[in-house]
Amino acid sequence: MKKIQQNLLNWFADNARDLPWRKTYSPYHVWISEIMLQQTQMDRVIDYFNRWMKQFPDIASITRSEEEKILKLWEGLGYYSRARNIFRTANILKEQHDGELPTEFKLLLQLPGIGKYTAGAIMSIAFNKEYTIVDANIERVFARLFNLAKSVKDKNTHHFIWEKAEELLPRGRTREFNQALMELGALVCIPKNPRCKVCPVSDFCQSLKKNVVHKRPVITKSSQTVFIEMATGILTHKGKIFIQKRKPKGVWANLWEFPGGRLEPGETPEMALIREYAEETQLQIGKLKKITTVKHSYTIYRVRLHCFLCSLEDDRFEPVLHTAQEYRLVNPAELSNYAFPAGHRKFIDHLKNSGTIF
Numbered sequence: 001m002k003k004i005q006q007n008l009l010n011w012f013a014d015n016a017r018d019l020p021w022r023k024t025y026s027p028y029h030v031w032i033s034e035i036m037l038q039q040t041q042m043d044r045v046i047d048y049f050n051r052w053m054k055q056f057p058d059i060a061s062i063t064r065s066e067e068e069k070i071l072k073l074w075e076g077l078g079y080y081s082r083a084r085n086i087f088r089t090a091n092i093l094k095e096q097h098d099g100e101l102p103t104e105f106k107l108l109l110q111l112p113g114i115g116k117y118t119a120g121a122i123m124s125i126a127f128n129k130e131y132t133i134v135d136a137n138i139e140r141v142f143a144r145l146f147n148l149a150k151s152v153k154d155k156n157t158h159h160f161i162w163e164k165a166e167e168l169l170p171r172g173r174t175r176e177f178n179q180a181l182m183e184l185g186a187l188v189c190i191p192k193n194p195r196c197k198v199c200p201v202s203d204f205c206q207s208l209k210k211n212v213v214h215k216r217p218v219i220t221k222s223s224q225t226v227f228i229e230m231a232t233g234i235l236t237h238k239g240k241i242f243i244q245k246r247k248p249k250g251v252w253a254n255l256w257e258f259p260g261g262r263l264e265p266g267e268t269p270e271m272a273l274i275r276e277y278a279e280e281t282q283l284q285i286g287k288l289k290k291i292t293t294v295k296h297s298y299t300i301y302r303v304r305l306h307c308f309l310c311s312l313e314d315d316r317f318e319p320v321l322h323t324a325q326e327y328r329l330v331n332p333a334e335l336s337n338y339a340f341p342a343g344h345r346k347f348i349d350h351l352k353n354s355g356t357i358f
């Protein structure tokens, strides 16, 4: 065990990536980076993190802002509940913890968006306290290192991995050790074609010894991918564009959007869009012009989004909102001030790049 620890720590000292939140290990930086890294690749997170810190250099600056601005900065990262939770947490910290992150695991767990993993990451990486963390990278490393013949999602296997991670934790070096394990999974013990020849723990790797690395970790089908077709349309009225703000609960809560939705069986995209406008706003639209189709993903869904321009059928503009909390009529240039879900943002970018309405 000692040798595994030492090899990993030495390797990390020489190979750790120069990441912005590793400069000072400030609890605020670690917290924001960990929330961003949930569900998002490191490469994308770095840009967002740097932009975030320019706009919100500390917890107090978040509390002085509005949720709308936070969502705008988060636009494109997906899983927007993360951004809303940061906003809520910052305000709780201001009111109950003197504007600082608490240094106790159980208090961290009470904050919105902070679960066992994130609390452990903050405790170990920011405060260097002895807390174990297990993420997908660590699961993969351990499944190979200990040649685990069952899926890492299996209850006993999961438990075994946590136990091993705790056993391996070196006193006083938690910060480096937890990161070393994750870094090993990200750079060396990668999902496909792991780089065993340069691995600092290859001497102890049981699946390498048994020549079954390619079979580890055991993969089971967890969530299936669902392909769906959707339609949306930008309604122009007297030179302005209709946008509506989604309700505060549910998917894409509080984000802005153009009306639209899923195609029902037998519907063309045009039929679906006319129906969705009527259902969501009671507006009768017509003169649909197909602009493009964009692809995007959210949770398990892979979406083909049919994008249109449209106008009112009879010039009667009396929207009644059924799925949104408010609407606005905005100039095309103002669209950049609002946060939209990824598919709608791609549609806007397409219109901008092709010079269609800007």
Ligand code: SF4
Pocket (backbone or CB within 6 Å): 141, 144, 145, 188, 189, 190, 194, 195, 196, 197, 199, 200, 201, 202, 205, 207, 208, 213
């Ligand atoms: Fe992963 Fe290969 Fe290292 Fe084993 S030897 S831990 S499979 S990189």
